[in-house]
Amino acid sequence: MLDRQKNPQLNSHGELKHLLTIEGLPREILIAILDSATPFTGIAEREMKKLPLLRGKSVFNLFFENSTRTRTTFEIAAKRLSADVINLNINTSSASKGETLLDTVDNLAAMQADMFVVRHASSGAPHLIAAHLAATGREHIHVVNAGDGSHAHPTQGLLDMYTIRHYKQDFTGLTVAIIGDILHSRVARSQIHALTTLGVPEVRVIAPKTLLPTSVERLGVQVFHDMREGLRGVDVVMMLRLQNERMNGALLPSPQEFFKSYGLTPEKLALAKPDAIVMHPGPMNRGVEIDSAVADGAHAVILPQVTFGIAVRMAVMRMLAGGPA
Amino acid sequence: MLDRQKNPQLNSHGELKHLLTIEGLPREILIAILDSATPFTGIAEREMKKLPLLRGKSVFNLFFENSTRTRTTFEIAAKRLSADVINLNINTSSASKGETLLDTVDNLAAMQADMFVVRHASSGAPHLIAAHLAATGREHIHVVNAGDGSHAHPTQGLLDMYTIRHYKQDFTGLTVAIIGDILHSRVARSQIHALTTLGVPEVRVIAPKTLLPTSVERLGVQVFHDMREGLRGVDVVMMLRLQNERMNGALLPSPQEFFKSYGLTPEKLALAKPDAIVMHPGPMNRGVEIDSAVADGAHAVILPQVTFGIAVRMAVMRMLAGGPA
Amino acid sequence: MLDRQKNPQLNSHGELKHLLTIEGLPREILIAILDSATPFTGIAEREMKKLPLLRGKSVFNLFFENSTRTRTTFEIAAKRLSADVINLNINTSSASKGETLLDTVDNLAAMQADMFVVRHASSGAPHLIAAHLAATGREHIHVVNAGDGSHAHPTQGLLDMYTIRHYKQDFTGLTVAIIGDILHSRVARSQIHALTTLGVPEVRVIAPKTLLPTSVERLGVQVFHDMREGLRGVDVVMMLRLQNERMNGALLPSPQEFFKSYGLTPEKLALAKPDAIVMHPGPMNRGVEIDSAVADGAHAVILPQVTFGIAVRMAVMRMLAGGPA
Numbered sequence: 001m002l003d004r005q006k007n008p009q010l011n012s013h014g015e016l017k018h019l020l021t022i023e024g025l026p027r028e029i030l031i032a033i034l035d036s037a038t039p040f041t042g043i044a045e046r047e048m049k050k051l052p053l054l055r056g057k058s059v060f061n062l063f064f065e066n067s068t069r070t071r072t073t074f075e076i077a078a079k080r081l082s083a084d085v086i087n088l089n090i091n092t093s094s095a096s097k098g099e100t101l102l103d104t105v106d107n108l109a110a111m112q113a114d115m116f117v118v119r120h121a122s123s124g125a126p127h128l129i130a131a132h133l134a135a136t137g138r139e140h141i142h143v144v145n146a147g148d149g150s151h152a153h154p155t156q157g158l159l160d161m162y163t164i165r166h167y168k169q170d171f172t173g174l175t176v177a178i179i180g181d182i183l184h185s186r187v188a189r190s191q192i193h194a195l196t197t198l199g200v201p202e203v204r205v206i207a208p209k210t211l212l213p214t215s216v217e218r219l220g221v222q223v224f225h226d227m228r229e230g231l232r233g234v235d236v237v238m239m240l241r242l243q244n245e246r247m248n249g250a251l252l253p254s255p256q257e258f259f260k261s262y263g264l265t266p267e268k269l270a271l272a273k274p275d276a277i278v279m280h281p282g283p284m285n286r287g288v289e290i291d292s293a294v295a296d297g298a299h300a301v302i303l304p305q306v307t308f309g310i311a312v313r314m315a316v317m318r319m320l321a322g323g324p325a
Numbered sequence: 326m327l328d329r330q331k332n333p334q335l336n337s338h339g340e341l342k343h344l345l346t347i348e349g350l351p352r353e354i355l356i357a358i359l360d361s362a363t364p365f366t367g368i369a370e371r372e373m374k375k376l377p378l379l380r381g382k383s384v385f386n387l388f389f390e391n392s393t394r395t396r397t398t399f400e401i402a403a404k405r406l407s408a409d410v411i412n413l414n415i416n417t418s419s420a421s422k423g424e425t426l427l428d429t430v431d432n433l434a435a436m437q438a439d440m441f442v443v444r445h446a447s448s449g450a451p452h453l454i455a456a457h458l459a460a461t462g463r464e465h466i467h468v469v470n471a472g473d474g475s476h477a478h479p480t481q482g483l484l485d486m487y488t489i490r491h492y493k494q495d496f497t498g499l500t501v502a503i504i505g506d507i508l509h510s511r512v513a514r515s516q517i518h519a520l521t522t523l524g525v526p527e528v529r530v531i532a533p534k535t536l537l538p539t540s541v542e543r544l545g546v547q548v549f550h551d552m553r554e555g556l557r558g559v560d561v562v563m564m565l566r567l568q569n570e571r572m573n574g575a576l577l578p579s580p581q582e583f584f585k586s587y588g589l590t591p592e593k594l595a596l597a598k599p600d601a602i603v604m605h606p607g608p609m610n611r612g613v614e615i616d617s618a619v620a621d622g623a624h625a626v627i628l629p630q631v632t633f634g635i636a637v638r639m640a641v642m643r644m645l646a647g648g649p650a
Numbered sequence: 651m652l653d654r655q656k657n658p659q660l661n662s663h664g665e666l667k668h669l670l671t672i673e674g675l676p677r678e679i680l681i682a683i684l685d686s687a688t689p690f691t692g693i694a695e696r697e698m699k700k701l702p703l704l705r706g707k708s709v710f711n712l713f714f715e716n717s718t719r720t721r722t723t724f725e726i727a728a729k730r731l732s733a734d735v736i737n738l739n740i741n742t743s744s745a746s747k748g749e750t751l752l753d754t755v756d757n758l759a760a761m762q763a764d765m766f767v768v769r770h771a772s773s774g775a776p777h778l779i780a781a782h783l784a785a786t787g788r789e790h791i792h793v794v795n796a797g798d799g800s801h802a803h804p805t806q807g808l809l810d811m812y813t814i815r816h817y818k819q820d821f822t823g824l825t826v827a828i829i830g831d832i833l834h835s836r837v838a839r840s841q842i843h844a845l846t847t848l849g850v851p852e853v854r855v856i857a858p859k860t861l862l863p864t865s866v867e868r869l870g871v872q873v874f875h876d877m878r879e880g881l882r883g884v885d886v887v888m889m890l891r892l893q894n895e896r897m898n899g900a901l902l903p904s905p906q907e908f909f910k911s912y913g914l915t916p917e918k919l920a921l922a923k924p925d926a927i928v929m930h931p932g933p934m935n936r937g938v939e940i941d942s943a944v945a946d947g948a949h950a951v952i953l954p955q956v957t958f959g960i961a962v963r964m965a966v967m968r969m970l971a972g973g974p975a
Contacts, residue, residue, distance in 0.1 A: 049437065050381040050409070056700040057728060067414055069432065076383060076436050079409040084700070084729040088718055099933035107719065107932060110956035111726055112699065282432060283424035306435035374762065375706040375734070393738055401708060401761050403898035404734040565778065607757060610747035 008130055011139075017128045018143040021152040022193040030197055031032055033315050035164050040311035043080065052083035053322040057114040063146075064090045064101075064120040069283065070146050073155075073306075074117045075315035084116075101125065102132050107114075109133065114321050115142045123149030123186075127142065142320040148311050150184045155316060156281055157190030159309035161198060163301055166308065167277050170238050171195070175202040177230050177272075179262060180210045180240030180289055188240055196220045206230035207262070210252070227262055231271040237299075239264055239280045242289045255288045265291045269299060278302045328521055333455055336464075342490070343455045343468040344641050347475040347518040350373040357489050358640050365636035368405065372528040379406035382439040388471075389415045389426075389445040394473055394608065398480075398631075399442045402638035406647065408439075426450065427457050434458065439646050440467045448474030448511075455578040475509045480516030480641060481606055484634035486560030488626055489561055491633065492602050496520070501595075502555050503546075504587060505614050506536045512606045513565055522543045531555035535577070552587055554597040556646060562624075564589055564605045567614045580613045590616045594624060602626045658780050661789075661833075667782045668793040669966055671802040672843040680847055684812050690961035693730065704731035707764040713768040713796075714751075715738045717758050718935065723805075723916075724767045727963035731938065751775065752782050759783065764971050765792045773799030773836075792970040798821050800834045802953050805966060806931055807840030811848060813951055814886055816958065817927050822897035823844070823854045827854040827922075828871075829912060830890030830939050837931050838890055846870045856880035857912070860902070879910055881921040887949075888908040889914055889930045892939045905938045916939045919949060927951045 007024055011017045016029055034149030043049050059078040061071050078085045090104060092198060108116070112148040118126040126145040131317060133141050161171075168174060176195055182188045182205050196219070197204045205216060206224045217223060231237065252258055264278065278290075278299045286292045293298060336342045341354055366534050368374050380602045384403040386396050387541050390413060403410045406463045415429060433441070443451045451470040458466050472478040486496075496563060501520055507513045521544070530541060531549045542548060547572060549555030557560065566584060577583055589603065603615075603624045661667045666679055689881060689905065693699050709728040716739060728735045733905055740754060758766070768776040776795040783791050797803040802968065811821075826845055832838045832855050844851045846869070855866060855872045867873060874880030892908060902908055916959050926951045928940075936942045944950060 043437070046381075047385065058699065058729075068415070072433070073436065075411055076409070078381075079411075084726070084730075086722055086725055087720060090718070100936070101930075103934060103936075106953055107956050108722070110953040110955065111723065112961055113692070146579060198461055200723075282428075284428060286425070286428075303431055303435040306432050307437065310436055368762070371706075374708065393740070397738060397758070398761065400736055401734070404708075404736075456954055556852075609753060611750070611753075628760040629875055631757050632762065635761055 008127065008134065009275070016316075016319055017139065018126075018283055019320065020126050020143065020145045020153050022132060022157045022190045022197065023152070024156045025193075025197065027197050030158070030161065030194065033221065033319060034165060035310065035320060037162055037311040037315035040080075040314040041308060043311070047207040049080050050082055051080065052082045053318050054083035057083045057321055058112065059083045059085050059117060059317070059321075060108050060113050061087045061117045061146075062090060062105075062108070062119070063083065063088065064118070064125065064263055065089070065147070067119055067147065070119060074144075074146060074310055074313055077310050077317060078117075080310070081314055081317055083317070101128070105129050105132060106136070109138050109141055113141055113205045115317065117144045117145065117146050118148070119146040120148050125149075125153035125226070134226075143314060144320070145210070147186055150186050151189065153186040153190050153281075153312055156187050156277075156314070157194040159305055160191055160238065160279060161194045161282075162259040162308045162312050163279060163305045164277070167301060168235060171198040171200050174200050174235045175204070175233060176236040176238065177205040177206055177224075177234045179227065179230070179264065180241065181242055181246055182207045182216065182240070183213050183238050184243065184246065185212045189304045191238060192219050193219055204230050204234065208252075211246075214236045227268055228271055231268055235276055237264065237269065237272055237276055238288065239278065239290050241281060241283065242285055255285070258321045259288055259291075263287070263289055263291060264294050266293050269294055280303055282306070333452065333459065333503060339441065339642075341644055342464065343451075344645065345451050345455060345468065345470045345480045347482045347515045347522065348593050350478070350507045350522065351519075352522050352524075355483070355486065355519065358483055358644060360636065361492060361644060362487055362633070362636040362640035363515060365405075365639040366633060368636070374405050375407055376405065377407045378643050379403065379408035379439075382408045382646055383437065384408045384410050384440045384442060384642070385438050386410065386412045386432050386442045387415060387429075387433070387444070388413065389443070391416070391557070391608055392444055395444060398634055399471060399638055400470075402635050402642060403442075404503055405635070406642055408642070410411055418544065418593055426453070430454050431461070434463050434466055437470055438466050438568065440469065440642065442469045442471050443473070444471040445473050448476035450474075459553075465528060469641060469645070472511055475511050477515065478511040478515050478606075481512050482519040483628055483641070484637040485516055485579050485604060485606075486519045487633045487637050488630045489602070491629070492626060493560060496523040499525050499560045500527040500529070500558060501525055501561040502531055502549075502559045502561065502564065504531040504555070504589065504595055506553065506571055507532045507541065507565070508536045508538050509568065509571065510565050516563060517544050517546055526619070529555050529559065531576075536571075551595055556593055559597045560601055562589065562594065562601055562616050563601045567609065567610055573598065580610070584613055584616075588612070588616060589619050591618050591622065594619055604630055608629070655905060656754050657703060657826075658777065658784065664970050666969055667789065668776075669804050669970065670776050670780060670795045672804045672807045672840045672847065673802070675847065675965065677847050677849075680808070680811065680844065683808055683962065683969060684815060686969060687812055687958070687961040687965035688728075690964040691807075691958060696845065701730065701733055702732045703727065704733035704764075705969050707736050707769060707971055708762065708836060709733045709765045709967070709971075710758050710763045711735065711737045711767045711796075712754075712758070712769070713738065714768070714775065715797070716741070717797065720769060721927070721958055724794075724796060724963055727960050727967060728767075730960070731964055731967055733967070751778070755779050755782060756786070759791055762792050765794065765967065767796050768798070769796040770797055770798045773801035775799075779952045787957055794970070797836055798820045800836050800839075802840050803836040805855055805959070805963055806837050807844040809840055809882060809955055809962040809965070810846045810888065810929060810931075812962050813955050814927070816954070818885060820944055821850050824850050824885045825852040825854070825883060825931050826850055826854055826886040826888065828888045829856040829877065829880070829895055829914065831892055832857045832866065832890070833861045833863050834893065834896065835890050836839075841888060842869050842871055842917040854884065859900075861896075877918055878921055881918055882912065883956050884922045885926055887919065887928045889928065889940050890932065891897075891931060892935055900961045905935070909938055909941075913937070913941060914944050916943050918948065919944055929955055932956070947961045
């Protein structure tokens, strides 16, 4: 059990107050989120997709870094809970007028926000906002991290866990491989914390040395530089997106070279278990980190990830702001 | 009657499933849309403009080409039907991250969309999306073409037909002239298909040779190069917008020259029937294709077109996704 | 009593029809708006923040000048009244297609708008729109000025009055100082008209000569160039934002110099009454017009201004379009 005084995500009763990172979240909280997401996946089959759980609440999507895709997932999740949603692309507004991040937050908080969904290019921005709300007596406003720098992307990590549990039922017998640019990936960090917390006995990372954090082993993972070796016998293959800015950088020879060594092809995938699933957080670079034959193949669960992602975000929002279950 | 196997817009019962183009749509479908739009025009007089016909449905406005005006008409139509509306300007998002069109569509479909309203600079993009949804077993998602390249703009064509019927009651005795840049106009193409399907006996196109498609006569229209000759005795004058990119191009001498030959002035309009109506899809270039005295004059029905456009879009959305009438 | 024939903001019964400027508005209207805002401030404490007063109404935010902050305040106010809100950033759309302002307005009006919230870089644009709606028989559409050029920002003026009344109860015994770039400030103009209409006996403006309008005394204010002198004994300190474009201009030596002479520091504030309140319309330039020790200090009511601003905008929208109180 954590020292809850030190975990800014939990209130004094150990309940989730903000979702900033998966690191340090108790296993029971992760499980509770996954469990409460299940009824929201069934919403797809209904004629009526809207539930009144957040009716009258104001959710502000604060995107200091542009991401239409992620913003859309939170927007649709909030609207299906009947919240009022306000989208703000902050780079085009007050930020350019010289206002500080915390002045912007203060102002929006004063508009009686109930939740901030925050995307920011700087690691730690959502923590900073949560700490500022606490310091100014406004802890009733909830913060959800929608991706901060290379730090964390907790809802992505949670939807990945939901997906794994959906297809594999149990975490405790699995071997999982995460492949690609671990160094710069907030997604990888959130995945590793979630997998180890949920009891996955073997988490592998597969990457060239230049795309691995130093001392990555301390996170409880096994390191592989050879993809074929790393894929052998795994139950779950989690691909990462190779970001454009890396492709032209000094860390990599070329996208083609990367594909040759670390791109997922049917031939390499054949080394995993026969019933292995393939995941990707999107958007995919086909022919760079993943071959189209795999992306569109029978092992891929990439689109179910998206569907589960809406349900998981609904579950998080409801747990934070929706009152008793 | 069409071979319905070949018309991707209709389901096996001959009902409208997508609205991609007016070309090939049965007359009875066009009439059904116009008929069902009528009650929605009355909504203006009510205190309460909202109807619950699409409540809980998710409508995604996928605008790969920017058009605030057209996006707004669909947004307001969907909101008046109580749908949840998500606006996506795709050029600023995943498209720039290298994701393919169909991957973007797959992702949004996985968010349990009910309808895609698609605007794209490339002709055929909405068809491609509809075909992809069919190929991947997701035909329950409806596609509405909001303008694709120089191909089609079917809701514009439908609102134009609604307007003509409102003022002229019957299509079967009319002479209609379409004037301007026929070659590049998706609007003109949709208008011609709608007019001929609805039984207008004489459809004229008036344009310089450089702004006419080759073999335009095959569409069932009469060609005029002289505006005065073409306007003589017409019931309906449908002006087209001269797009900015044409004005500086090799196809035209200058906007002033164009106005002299093909701009609609009161003097030229006097050659039409005394009760002729003047239409324009907007936004107007005053002094280029239309004189302000005509745009603001007694014959113009340009603003009623806009009002009817909301009602027609509501009718289309309701027919596609709103359940039984 | 005004000649109501000349005041385009009032209907023939003397009721508010548009909110274009505070100048010339009867005192009883200002008081009615402030009074009706009070219940909306209580909304913060409720679980359910939404009221159905504008349900089914369509509010168009027409922002010809970008301002995410102001747009957000109107959007959240309208949504809490259950209106449908359509946001339009017009510089990126039809305006760039060469359409005139009034053609854009005509089009949106034809979509059966109930209210236009207008922000424009040109002084008088909202008046022009209101006059055009009157001239074309569409006075049922209400116009709210959300800031036009250097002319007026009436909802800012109203929320400032609400804030003063909240903390000082009565206007008739107060001394109020407005400090900064009076010359270019629409906020200052709206504040001066509101304060004098509501009976504040002493309104001071404090600014260098280069940032004062000629004959500013005619507005009923006392002019000070020395900040210490002007602050002596005041009840209310209203800071203005120094706009970036001024900082590099010929009118000012440098932001540092400005701060030295006209920046509000704890030391200068000590010259005001001990219970003086400090206001700022935001976004603040800390270290330019206001010291952080003051901005975050005990006298500042800058964040309550924001909260009251939502309530005042709800009150205005409801008075204009919400039916009988």
